[in-house]
Amino acid sequence: MNKVYKTAAEALDGLLHDGMLVAAGGFGLCGIPELLIDAIVASGVKDLTVASNNAGVDDFGLGKLLATRQIKKMMSSYVGENAEFMRQYLSGELELEFNPQGTLAERMRAGGAGIPGFYTQTGVGTQIAETKEVKQFGGKDYILEEGIFADLSIVKAWKADDTGNLIFRKTARNFNPPAAMCGKVCVAEVEEIVPRGSIDPDHIHLPGIYVHRLIQGQHEKRIEQRTTRPRPEGATRKREEA
Amino acid sequence: MNKVYKTAAEALDGLLHDGMLVAAGGFGLCGIPELLIDAIVASGVKDLTVASNNAGVDDFGLGKLLATRQIKKMMSSYVGENAEFMRQYLSGELELEFNPQGTLAERMRAGGAGIPGFYTQTGVGTQIAETKEVKQFGGKDYILEEGIFADLSIVKAWKADDTGNLIFRKTARNFNPPAAMCGKVCVAEVEEIVPRGSIDPDHIHLPGIYVHRLIQGQHEKRIEQRTTRPRPEGATRKREEA
Amino acid sequence: MPWDRNQMAARAAQELEDGMYVNLGIGIPTLVANYVGDKDITLQSENGMLGMGPFPYVGEEDPDLINAGKQTITELARTSYFDSATSFGMIRGGKIAAAVLGAMEVSEKGDLANWMIPGKLVKGMGGAMDLVAGVGRVVVVMDHTNKHGDSKVLKECTLPLTGKGVVDRIITNLGVLDVTHKGLHIVECADGVTRDDIITATEATIV
Amino acid sequence: MPWDRNQMAARAAQELEDGMYVNLGIGIPTLVANYVGDKDITLQSENGMLGMGPFPYVGEEDPDLINAGKQTITELARTSYFDSATSFGMIRGGKIAAAVLGAMEVSEKGDLANWMIPGKLVKGMGGAMDLVAGVGRVVVVMDHTNKHGDSKVLKECTLPLTGKGVVDRIITNLGVLDVTHKGLHIVECADGVTRDDIITATEATIV
Numbered sequence: 001m002n003k004v005y006k007t008a009a010e011a012l013d014g015l016l017h018d019g020m021l022v023a024a025g026g027f028g029l030c031g032i033p034e035l036l037i038d039a040i041v042a043s044g045v046k047d048l049t050v051a052s053n054n055a056g057v058d059d060f061g062l063g064k065l066l067a068t069r070q071i072k073k074m075m076s077s078y079v080g081e082n083a084e085f086m087r088q089y090l091s092g093e094l095e096l097e098f099n100p101q102g103t104l105a106e107r108m109r110a111g112g113a114g115i116p117g118f119y120t121q122t123g124v125g126t127q128i129a130e131t132k133e134v135k136q137f138g139g140k141d142y143i144l145e146e147g148i149f150a151d152l153s154i155v156k157a158w159k160a161d162d163t164g165n166l167i168f169r170k171t172a173r174n175f176n177p178p179a180a181m182c183g184k185v186c187v188a189e190v191e192e193i194v195p196r197g198s199i200d201p202d203h204i205h206l207p208g209i210y211v212h213r214l215i216q217g218q219h220e221k222r223i224e225q226r227t228t229r230p231r232p233e234g235a236t237r238k239r240e241e242a
Numbered sequence: 243m244n245k246v247y248k249t250a251a252e253a254l255d256g257l258l259h260d261g262m263l264v265a266a267g268g269f270g271l272c273g274i275p276e277l278l279i280d281a282i283v284a285s286g287v288k289d290l291t292v293a294s295n296n297a298g299v300d301d302f303g304l305g306k307l308l309a310t311r312q313i314k315k316m317m318s319s320y321v322g323e324n325a326e327f328m329r330q331y332l333s334g335e336l337e338l339e340f341n342p343q344g345t346l347a348e349r350m351r352a353g354g355a356g357i358p359g360f361y362t363q364t365g366v367g368t369q370i371a372e373t374k375e376v377k378q379f380g381g382k383d384y385i386l387e388e389g390i391f392a393d394l395s396i397v398k399a400w401k402a403d404d405t406g407n408l409i410f411r412k413t414a415r416n417f418n419p420p421a422a423m424c425g426k427v428c429v430a431e432v433e434e435i436v437p438r439g440s441i442d443p444d445h446i447h448l449p450g451i452y453v454h455r456l457i458q459g460q461h462e463k464r465i466e467q468r469t470t471r472p473r474p475e476g477a478t479r480k481r482e483e484a
Numbered sequence: 485m486p487w488d489r490n491q492m493a494a495r496a497a498q499e500l501e502d503g504m505y506v507n508l509g510i511g512i513p514t515l516v517a518n519y520v521g522d523k524d525i526t527l528q529s530e531n532g533m534l535g536m537g538p539f540p541y542v543g544e545e546d547p548d549l550i551n552a553g554k555q556t557i558t559e560l561a562r563t564s565y566f567d568s569a570t571s572f573g574m575i576r577g578g579k580i581a582a583a584v585l586g587a588m589e590v591s592e593k594g595d596l597a598n599w600m601i602p603g604k605l606v607k608g609m610g611g612a613m614d615l616v617a618g619v620g621r622v623v624v625v626m627d628h629t630n631k632h633g634d635s636k637v638l639k640e641c642t643l644p645l646t647g648k649g650v651v652d653r654i655i656t657n658l659g660v661l662d663v664t665h666k667g668l669h670i671v672e673c674a675d676g677v678t679r680d681d682i683i684t685a686t687e688a689t690i691v
Numbered sequence: 692m693p694w695d696r697n698q699m700a701a702r703a704a705q706e707l708e709d710g711m712y713v714n715l716g717i718g719i720p721t722l723v724a725n726y727v728g729d730k731d732i733t734l735q736s737e738n739g740m741l742g743m744g745p746f747p748y749v750g751e752e753d754p755d756l757i758n759a760g761k762q763t764i765t766e767l768a769r770t771s772y773f774d775s776a777t778s779f780g781m782i783r784g785g786k787i788a789a790a791v792l793g794a795m796e797v798s799e800k801g802d803l804a805n806w807m808i809p810g811k812l813v814k815g816m817g818g819a820m821d822l823v824a825g826v827g828r829v830v831v832v833m834d835h836t837n838k839h840g841d842s843k844v845l846k847e848c849t850l851p852l853t854g855k856g857v858v859d860r861i862i863t864n865l866g867v868l869d870v871t872h873k874g875l876h877i878v879e880c881a882d883g884v885t886r887d888d889i890i891t892a893t894e895a896t897i898v
Contacts, residue, residue, distance in 0.1 A: 001710035001731040027531040027568070028554040030547065053568070080607030081554075089606060096606075101530065102572025102614035109569040110360070114783030114825055116379035118352070118360040122576060122617040125595075125648025128609075137358035137388070146379070158548075163733075163742075163769040169444065170565055172548040174532045177567040181784065197768030202411065203445050205567075207741050207771040209712045209733070209786050221547035227555040231541035243503035243524040269738040269775070270761040272754065295775070322814030323761075331813060338813075343737065344779025344821035351776040356576030356618055364783060364824040367802075367855025370816075400755075405526075405535075405562040412772055414755040416739045419774040423577065439561030447774075449534050449564040451505045451526070451579050463754035469762040473748035 003164045003214045004193060008039035011187050011213040015152055016045040019072075023108055023150035023183055024052040024062065025176030028081070029224045031168065032061045035189045035217045036154040041068055051075040051108065051148055051182075053101060053175050055085045060222055066094070075148070077101035081224065100128060103145050105178050110147035112181025112210070117146050153183025156219070157206070160190040161199055164208030173205060180210045187213040245406045245456045246435060250281035253429045253455040257394055258287040261314075265350055265392035266294040266304065267421040270323070271466045273414030274303045277431045277459045278396040283310055293317040293390050293424075295346060295417050297327045302464055308336070317390070319343035323466065342370060345387050347420050352389035354423025354452070359388050395425025398461070399448070402432040403441055406450030415447060422452045429455040486628075486657040487674045494519040495672075496584050496625050496655050505534065507575070507615055509585035510553045512625045516584050526562060528580055530611040532571045535563035552611065572611065576618040583619040585612065587626045587651075589641040592688035594651040594663040596624065597643035609646060616647035628656035628685045635687040637661070637668065658682050667691040693835075693864035694881045701726040702879075703791050703832050703862050712741065714782070714822055716792035717760045719832045723791050733769060735787055737818040739778045742770035759818065779818065783825040790826040792819065794833045794858075796848040799895035801858040801870040803831065804850035816853060823854035835863035835892045842894040844868070844875065865889050874898040 005011035022040075026032030037056075040048075041064050048071045055074055056063035065071050066084050073095035079085050088094035099107065100122045110118055119142035123129050133144040155176040158169035166188060168176060180186045193216045247253035264282075268274030279298075282290075283306050290313045297316055298305035305324050307313050315337035321327050330336035341349065342364045352360055361384035365371050375386040397418040400411035408430060410418060422428045435458045487495065489512050497519035500506055507528045508516050517527060517538075527536040529551040536551055537558035545556040574580060589597040596616055599609040616622050629635055637654065653671070654661045659682050660672040667689035670679055683690050694702065696719050704726035707713055714735045715723050724734060724745075734743040736758040743758060744765035752763040781787060796804040803823055806816040823829050836842055844861065860878070861868040866889050867879040874896035877886055890897050 027552075028550060030531070030550045030554070076608060078608035078610040086606065090603075098608050100609055100613035101568070101611040102576055102618075105568035105572050106355070106357070106576075109780070112784045112786075113348070113780030114785060115348070115360050115362060116384055117377070118357050120357060120576060120617070122614045124617065126613060126645045128613065135359070142358055161769070165769070165771050167444070168565075168567075170546065170548040170559070171529065171532050171550055173444075173565055173567050175568045178569040181780070195768075201742075201766055201770040201772050202409070202415075202447075204771040204773075205444075207773060207777075207781070208769065209735075209741055209781055223545060223547045223556060224550070224554040225556065226545050227539045227557070228542045228545060229539045231543075235541065269759075270757060272738070272757050272761070318815060320815035320817040328813065332810075340815050342816055342820035343775070343818040344783055344825075347775035347779050348783075351573070354577045354579075355573030356578060362783060362824070364821045366824065368820060368852045370820065403562070407562070407564050410772075410774075412753065412755040412766070413736065413739050413757055415772055415774050417775045420776040423573070437561075443535075443559055443563040443565050446564040446566075449566060449570075449574070450562070451528075451534055451574055465752060465754045465763060466757070466761040467763065468752050469746045469764070470749045470752060471746045473750075477748065 003212065004162055005213055005215050008035040008189065008215055009042065011215045012036065012039050012043065015185055016040065016043050018045055019047040020151040021049045023148060023153045023179040024050060025155035025174065025179040026052065027174035028054055029057065029061055029222050031156050031172030031174050031176055033154040033156040033189050034061060034219055035215065036187055037061060037064060041065055046070045047072045049073040051150060053077050053104060055079045055082045057081050058084050073097065075099055075104065077104050105175060107145055107148045108178035108182040111149045112178065115147050117144050119143065120145055148182050150183040153180050153186035155180045155186065155188045157188055157190045159192045159194055160188060160214055161194050161196045163196050164211030164214055165199060165204045166206040166211060167199060167203060168205050177206045180206055185212045186210055189215050189217055191219060192216060245454060246404055247455055247457050250277040250431065250457055251284065253457045254278065254281050254285065257427055258282065258285050260287055261289040262393040263291045265390060265395045265421040265424050266292060267397035267418030268294065269416035270296055271299065271303055271464050273398050273416050273418055275396040275398040275431050276303060276461055277457065278429055279303060279306060283307055288312045289314045291315040293350065293392060295319050295343060297321045297324045299323050300326050315339065317341055317346065319346050347417060349387055349390045350420035350424040353391040354420065357389050359386050361385065362387055390424050392425040395422050395428035397422045397428065397430045399430055399432045401434045401436055402430060402456055403436050403438045405438050406453030406456055407441060407446045408448040408453060409441060409445060410447050419448045422448055427454045428452055431457050431459055433461060434458060485676045490515060492625050492655055492657060495660065496623055499623050499653065500525050500582060504581040505579065507580050507583040507619065511586045513584040513586055530571050530575060532566050532568055533563060535560045572614050575614050578618055578620060580619040582621040582623060583615045584623045584625055585615065587624045589636050589638055589643055590624050590651050590654050591638050591641045592667050594649045595641045596646045596651050597641040598646050600644045602644065612646050616650040621652045622650050623653045623655060624651050625655045628658040635685055637686045637688045639688050658685055664691065692883045697722060699832050699862055699864060702867065703830055706830050706860065707732050707789060711788040712786065714787050714790040714826065718793045720791040720793060737778050737782060739773050739775055740770065742767045779821050782821050785825055785827060787826040789828040789830060790822045791830045791832055792822065794831045796843050796845055796850050797831050797858050797861050798845050798848045799874050801856045802848045803853045803858050804848040805853050807851045809851065819853050823857040828859045829857050830860045830862060831858050832862045835865045842892055844893045844895045846895050865892055871898065
């Protein structure tokens with residue numbers, strides 16, 4: 001069992017085909033599989049459907065795959081930071097399936113957990129519900145949402161061991177675990193691969209069973225909105241109580 | 243916000259009523275809320291429905307609540323270690339709803355996640371499916387299973403901070419997180435309560451939002467089947483590779 | 485005089501009680517955090533965090549630590565992190581006591597529109613539909629009228645809905661209104677604003 | 692001569708391939724772990740663990756570390772722990788490549804009965820229904836006949852089912868049979884056992 005590959009291109013070798021469904025982790029530009037996205041751009045694969053909460057920005061993350069027109073359809077909850085996205089969508093060049101953020105996350109988890117459909121109150125009475133089956137539980141309406149079963153998952157984690165056990169860091173976890181779960185094959189990129197046994201097994205966020213291939217690489221980790229406050233004289237604490 | 247109580251009885255004060263639905267964590271005797279079970283025995287509350295994977299053994303865990311006849315119905319996947327359970331069930335004194343283990347776990351998680359129903363292939367074509375709605379996805383049959391919404395959850399964790407953030411230890415995690423999620427109120431018992439900030443926030447298994455009350459106590463942690471192997475001369479490693 | 489943004493946020497902060505887990509939307513709702521005072525409130529960021537702290541000091545920004553508005557933030561002693569499925573599990577499951585959200589339109593039945601202007605603004609609903617469907621109490625904070633002076637408190641929303649019958653309380657620059665089954669009920673007027681001022685500025689039925 | 696328990700386990704171990712994540716049931720299936728040799732197999736314990744190790748040395752038993760049979764076990768360098776919902780998520784989701792399970796009865800259509808004898812044995816299905824519905828490949832290991840000499844490989848199961856059409860391969864003390872859409876196909880006979888011996892001991896259709 002060797003899951004460790006040298007480059008993103010090698011890790012994706014044989015996994016890409018036109019028209020496939022790719023699930024990608026990340027929220028905004030935080031915790032996105034930037035190296036794998038670059039390798040997919042380079043591969044030239046096209047007509048992709050991509051399930052990802054956001055669509056990157058114009059020149060980074062999934063925005064690069066939009067720029068090259070390799071994406072046919074996005075399944076997302078929020079695409080507000082991407083002008084090219086908006087242009088392609090409004091001109092009809094790009095299909096867009098809006099999913100409420102929690103519905104998207106749950107649809108990915110469900111796909112990974114072998115659940116083809118579940119009921120939720122989210123979106124009842126809105127245009128999200130228009131094409132969906134409604135069912136009552138306890139006198140209330142719920143709509144049926146379907147699990148997402150992706151051909152490929154691409155995710156970013158902080159560390160991995162060589163068996164693919166992953167740990168994430170802070171809010172960079174976000175969609176990565178559910179995205180990883182819903183793919184027939186999952187490729188993960190991490191900042192550091194450590195030997196098995198180096199991570200406390202109670203600290204593992206995503207067991208290696210979900211991760212088929214693995215690369216270590218340098219990440220830009222771009223910040224979308226750098227918000228700060230002035231440092232009071234002598235303040236050094238990074239973690240404080242409200 | 244004070245979640246920390248002195249005793250199990252105090253932590254349960256005002257939460258118990260006859261006929262209520264209680265979700266309990268644990269697998270076998272591993273990771274069971276033994277102190278809270280004892281306090282429920284002492285409270286005398288009756289006609290309980292208890293959702294728990296197992297039913298304890300005759301003199302420990304939920305077996306104590308069976309001995310006092312405080313349980314009207316069990317929702318479980320496996321009750322093989324409990325002779326009194328078997329007697330009450332076969333004589334018709336106790337109701338029993340068998341759930342496949344994964345279905346039970348998912349029903350608890352679903353209840354906690356506001357999902358009233360989900361479809362699964364587990365149990366299709368068996369007596370589990372007899373009373374359940376069937377729906378096809380991709381040409382295959384799936385059955386509808388409903389979320390469990392408990393009045394009270396009782397769980398056992400290893401450590402907590404005073405805001406109720408929980409960490410579990412090894413396989414004692416098991417049903418505790420989904421059980422905790424599905425309760426209107428959740429009471430947790432732990433081996434140690436540490437100050438907030440003592441636990442790395444990336445190591446927390448169950449966020450404190452799921453935990454309303456908390457006690458620290460001494461646990462027996464009984465072993466059901468003590469299986470060992472002889473120690474070879476000089477062997478000291480506790481963790482080894484297969 | 486109508487309330488300004490900060491006064492609206494301060495008024496919204498009064499809705500929050502000790503021990504609550506709360507989600508604050510983008511815009512004026514974000515300012516609510518500045519007015520919770522001594523109350524022990526835990527803020528959720530729906531991208532996977534409970535216990536959201538203030539912006540970092542200059543130089544301490546961490547690309548792995550952002551809020552749902554993609555801004556760099558900090559953690560607190562109570563903080564926990566989790567994935568998006570878990571995060572929305574707690575939202576959908578009713579574990580979040582209250583959400584304070586902005587709005588484009590609210591109806592007298594509690595319908596909320598805050599995610600889309602057809603043909604014009606297609607950013608997406610993000611987590612808003614999940615929040616209004618799942619949290620215990622939905623408080624909307626917004627200006628009473630739009631920049632053309634038209635009421636944003638309507639008999640029926642004209643924009644695509646975020647949720648139907650989901651709003652509990654509306655806090656505007658003019659005052660506080662509750663959604664009841666009979667119509668909107670004026671709870672409070674901003675200093676110097678009269679009931680009649682609110683009624684004039686409101687298209688919806690006031691009872 | 693028919694295979695004994697250990698020979699059946701050793702034969703079942705041949706079903707497992709390098710890199711597989713596998714779930715072994717209680718009884719003979721547990722013995723399969725002793726025969727995987729150099730193959731890199733990761734064992735799941737469905738109570739929330741991947742990378743199950745052997746029994747602990749005397750004195751090192753940990754009440755927080757048990758397998759699905761409630762036996763004390765150990766962890767390995769590759770081990771991870773998770774909750775029961777996640778554990779069965781990976782089972783139901785098809786992430787476990789194979790399960791090796793015991794059985795009371797198997798039918799020629801691949802139906803499996805291994806959890807209940809009505810009025811007599813009501814222990815419960817545990818995780819068996821989830822496993823047979825979810826894992827990639829289900830291998831049954833059992834004696835070909837019961838203690839009365841009756842075939843356990845039947846046209847139709849008589850006991851309540853664990854799963855319908857779920858078994859891929861049957862390994863008994865007499866040999867190895869595959870479930871095909873036409874009936875059972877004899878893949879292999881134990882040393883000294885003939886095809887006719889298997890046909891005689893089998894109620895189901897052999898093709």
